[in-house]
Amino acid sequence: MEVxxxxxxxxDLERLARVDPxxxxxEFQRGERAWVLQAYLRLARAGWPVRLAGTPPAAxxxxxxxxxxxxxxxAGRALGDAVLVGVRADNREPLAADFEIVQNGRFADGRxxxxxxxxxxxxxxxxxxxxxxxxxxxxxxxxxxxLHPALRAPAWRDFLAARGIxxxxxxxxxAGAATDALPLDWPDYRTLDLVVxxxxxxxxxxxxxxxxxxxxxxxxxxxxxxxxxxxxxxxxRSPLDYLEVASRAEAEAAVERLLAEPARYAAMVENxxxxxxxxxxxxxxxxxxxxxxxxxxxxxxGRRGRRLPLPMRRAARRLGRAATLRPAR
Numbered sequence: 001m002e003v004x005x006x007x008x009x010x011x012d013l014e015r016l017a018r019v020d021p022x023x024x025x026x027e028f029q030r031g032e033r034a035w036v037l038q039a040y041l042r043l044a045r046a047g048w049p050v051r052l053a054g055t056p057p058a059a060x061x062x063x064x065x066x067x068x069x070x071x072x073x074x075a076g077r078a079l080g081d082a083v084l085v086g087v088r089a090d091n092r093e094p095l096a097a098d099f100e101i102v103q104n105g106r107f108a109d110g111r112x113x114x115x116x117x118x119x120x121x122x123x124x125x126x127x128x129x130x131x132x133x134x135x136x137x138x139x140x141x142x143x144x145x146x147l148h149p150a151l152r153a154p155a156w157r158d159f160l161a162a163r164g165i166x167x168x169x170x171x172x173x174x175a176g177a178a179t180d181a182l183p184l185d186w187p188d189y190r191t192l193d194l195v196v197x198x199x200x201x202x203x204x205x206x207x208x209x210x211x212x213x214x215x216x217x218x219x220x221x222x223x224x225x226x227x228x229x230x231x232x233x234x235x236x237r238s239p240l241d242y243l244e245v246a247s248r249a250e251a252e253a254a255v256e257r258l259l260a261e262p263a264r265y266a267a268m269v270e271n272x273x274x275x276x277x278x279x280x281x282x283x284x285x286x287x288x289x290x291x292x293x294x295x296x297x298x299x300x301x302g303r304r305g306r307r308l309p310l311p312m313r314r315a316a317r318r319l320g321r322a323a324t325l326r327p328a329r
Contacts, residue, residue: 002060189220
């Protein structure tokens with residue numbers, strides 16, 4: 001069964017098809033490119049029969065980002081017998097999808113929804129191992145709104161400075177397609193000694209977010225202070241995986257602990273190196289291939305002849321979702 005990656009609103013798909021995901025990291029700032037384009041590129045380079053298109057075909061497997069559901073549905077009957085695979089990412093459920101890819105296990109059911117890890121940071125440059133257990137530079141890599149307000153305040157920077165630690169914010173404001181990525185240097189961890197990634201409080205533990213900041217830290221060889229999030233907790237097997245903090249006070253205590261226990265710092269680096277093995281692009285690629293060329297075609301074949309037309313499918317799922325959200329009386 002042919003697999004098409006549908007990418008709407010792009011002016012030059014031919015250029016994007018030549019992008020190197022291990023070099024041109026700035027091309028993947030937006031979710032649809034980080035997921036759909038990157039999966040296409042990596043599968044194509046591995047020799048899998050995939051294509052990139054701005055118009056969905058009438059047959060085969062069609063992978064699309066939830067943000068592009070409206071553009072996909074505009075094709076209407078032209079979609080024919082295509083099996084629609086929606087990548088939810090940080091968005092609402094794509095109701096048109098026959099199957100979904102979600103970025104942590106919270107919504108996965110192994111029948112219609114499948115969890116795949118977010119791809120790791122393209123072009124990642126790991127920490128210089130000669131830095132040993134020194135803790136002299138702590139940093140945040142992400143978008144402005146995703147950092148806890150208390151860690152944007154001068155008091156946090158002052159706390160670190162008093163202990164000889166430089167605070168590095170590798171961040172810009174997110175503005176969709178207009179986001180200015182030029183000031184960013186997300187792949188470079190070479191002189192970073194501590195990753196700090198704590199989102200604003202609660203938001204139901206940010207249950208739709210991926211664990212990418214955790215496994216990027218593992219891949220980079222850098223210990224991490226992370227907020228209380230579902231995706232991080234799903235992956236946690238040991239206290240050495242990361243230090244969970246929910247406030248500036250807890251972050252300060254964690255820093256003090258790492259400064260006082262260089263052996264713990266070294267153990268976290270070693271542990272992260274072992275955990276990182278299952279989150280390399282090379283390790284994630286076969287999971288995509290198995291899902292798109294094995295699991296989903298087999299499931300779709302079993303449902304052939306029992307699928308509702310697209311508008312009815314969307315309406316049924318909308319009603320089902322409303323029922324699950326309706327409070328009990």
